[in-house]
Amino acid sequence: MRVKLDGGTITFLLAFGASRKTCRLATTFNTQKQAFSYLQKHRTEFERMARVRLASGELEDGIIVLSLL
Incomplete structure (x- = not known):
């Protein structure tokens, strides 16, 4: 998983x-290290949520948008 933190938004593939x-994923994290740690801790849940949203067509400009758990 590649992670990029940009202005409170984490983008990953x-x-x-x-x-x-x-x-x-919109976040309140200040550093990339905090964001990456959070993603790693909840990776399985984010993958599940992303698959559900992709299957139901819930995309914004071709991007899967998620929220904090």
Whole structure:
């Protein structure tokens, strides 16, 4: 999982079969280290949520938008 923190938004890629999908998560974290730690701790839950949203077509401009757990 590749993570980028930009202005309170974490952007990361998740694998769905042979393809990759961009996911965006709005956060209150100040550092990339904090954001990455949070993502790693809740990785399975975020992947599940992202798959559900992708399957139901809940995309914004082709991006899966998630919220904090």
